Amino acid sequence: MNVRGLAAALNSNGRYAYKNPEFAVDYLIIGGGVVGLAIARQLVRSFPSKSTFLVERHDRAGEEISSRNSEVIHAGLYYPIDSLKTRLCIRGRHLMYEYCQEHNVPHKKVGKLVVARDDQRAYIEGLYAKAGKMGWPLHSPPSISQTSALPTRLISGEEARELEPDLSRNIAAALWSPETGIVDSHSLMESFETNITDGGGEVAYQTRVVRVDPYKPETRSGFNDNGWVVQTVTGDGDSDAMLARTLINCSGLAAHLILNSLLPKASRIPMYYGRGSYASYRGPGIKNISHLIYPCPDTGRTVHGFQSLGTHLTLDMQGKIKFGPDLDWLQPPSSQNNCEIVDDADPDFWQNHLIPDETRLGQMIDAVKQYLPEVNSEGFQPDYCGVRPKLVGPQGGFRDFEFHTHYPHTFFGSHMDPGSVRRPMISLLGIESPGLTSSLAIAEQVVEDMLCKENGQAKE
Numbered sequence: 001m002n003v004r005g006l007a008a009a010l011n012s013n014g015r016y017a018y019k020n021p022e023f024a025v026d027y028l029i030i031g032g033g034v035v036g037l038a039i040a041r042q043l044v045r046s047f048p049s050k051s052t053f054l055v056e057r058h059d060r061a062g063e064e065i066s067s068r069n070s071e072v073i074h075a076g077l078y079y080p081i082d083s084l085k086t087r088l089c090i091r092g093r094h095l096m097y098e099y100c101q102e103h104n105v106p107h108k109k110v111g112k113l114v115v116a117r118d119d120q121r122a123y124i125e126g127l128y129a130k131a132g133k134m135g136w137p138l139h140s141p142p143s144i145s146q147t148s149a150l151p152t153r154l155i156s157g158e159e160a161r162e163l164e165p166d167l168s169r170n171i172a173a174a175l176w177s178p179e180t181g182i183v184d185s186h187s188l189m190e191s192f193e194t195n196i197t198d199g200g201g202e203v204a205y206q207t208r209v210v211r212v213d214p215y216k217p218e219t220r221s222g223f224n225d226n227g228w229v230v231q232t233v234t235g236d237g238d239s240d241a242m243l244a245r246t247l248i249n250c251s252g253l254a255a256h257l258i259l260n261s262l263l264p265k266a267s268r269i270p271m272y273y274g275r276g277s278y279a280s281y282r283g284p285g286i287k288n289i290s291h292l293i294y295p296c297p298d299t300g301r302t303v304h305g306f307q308s309l310g311t312h313l314t315l316d317m318q319g320k321i322k323f324g325p326d327l328d329w330l331q332p333p334s335s336q337n338n339c340e341i342v343d344d345a346d347p348d349f350w351q352n353h354l355i356p357d358e359t360r361l362g363q364m365i366d367a368v369k370q371y372l373p374e375v376n377s378e379g380f381q382p383d384y385c386g387v388r389p390k391l392v393g394p395q396g397g398f399r400d401f402e403f404h405t406h407y408p409h410t411f412f413g414s415h416m417d418p419g420s421v422r423r424p425m426i427s428l429l430g431i432e433s434p435g436l437t438s439s440l441a442i443a444e445q446v447v448e449d450m451l452c453k454e455n456g457q458a459k460e
Ligand SMILES: Cc1cc2nc3c(=O)[nH]c(=O)nc-3n(C[C@H](O)[C@H](O)[C@H](O)COP(=O)(O)OP(=O)(O)OC[C@H]3O[C@@H](n4cnc5c(N)ncnc54)[C@H](O)[C@@H]3O)c2cc1C
Pocket: 030, 031, 032, 033, 034, 035, 036, 037, 055, 056, 057, 058, 061, 062, 063, 064, 065, 066, 067, 068, 069, 070, 071, 072, 073, 074, 207, 208, 209, 210, 250, 251, 252, 253, 254, 275, 276, 277, 325, 385, 386, 387, 388, 389, 431, 432, 433, 434, 435, 436, 437, 438
């Protein structure tokens, strides 16, 4: 592979010329969503003598996926037992409740009901059986597990209506998940940020990464270290370049783009955009609701239960009720999701689709009436939308969270010099639900499992 060609490719559409780095940081995190913040916090804690720097293009944290979700602390019911989603969700939930308690982040373990009509019993029985197999620690034989990692109970329709009197008579059974809760995600992110800056880390807003190049100490003057040259543009148009010894990319919906420009066509990563809309509701049919209520996801011939959990009822910390999210697939303006890189394609096209659309309401109301029949159609108002970064499209099955690691030398087509320090770029891809719940566990995985093993370096 030829370096010049790659450098040109990395230069995306050629708008930003290469710049020599002016300073160096040990850890650079791209993206101030809940995941980037959790990772920065963990780095500051694990490596207090190293410099940790986080850049975010907006003027505050969590303006993208992290502020457009259900704010549910998931129990971990839905994903295959051996997946990262299950493991990091369960671990993340424990860490989340612990963190919220310790740092006074508003949260509430309200519990949730997954409600089933008679013909849907098999679905919740399946979840129940799976949850029962999960001991703690995960995967330990049942005989030695102390408590269940995922406590659930199957209850009858009557018992469910005792908990929530407005539930439909058609609900024949329900799965009760006592560990599910809600969290104020903005307070959580503010708290992470305080924890980062109090610990000596830095968070820079209005700072957009526009270019990433692998750095080779012997070819470019300056720093005698390998790593990544990261060029940023700040709000006032100034551009800076820094050497990031380790780069961690948590840029959510944008996480695949530069990576694709580096990779050969066959290994490029497609991205699909699954929009979810929410509706607020005021009116009859929801007296005194105090738990989250989820339908059984649609698992028909053309849809897959892993894509969306169905239009559910959630509460926020003020007790306000909202319904959502539904699922509709956004079509990028180019064939970008087929990994083509089109120079003038707008990678942030999805931002034009964040105004909730009246046309989604009818279907959402129908879905809600399946389990709460007394709700009144006039009480629904479009509220907000979020976009899921999906690694598979409409016909795809389950896809897990993905962590990809690359090293500078691979892009120079050379072997790493023996004895040189490994400087990874870790890209987090497909961090859709349950990414909020899992954020602290993702941080633990990236920092303590992946980075600490890189150079055999232990936590300080
Ligand atoms: C509809 C919906 C409902 C969900 N519900 C739940 C739920 O109930 N519970 C749960 O656990 N999870 C839920 N999730 C998942 C959860 O919201 C996400 O997994 C999580 O917020 C992802 O966080 P992130 O930090 O990876 O991404 P983001 O929050 O999108 O953060 C990425 C950041 O990177 C920044 N960025 C991008 N490019 C650049 C650049 N070039 N330079 C600088 N900064 C850049 C962006 O501005 C952004 O702030 C839901 C998701 C959706 C879409």
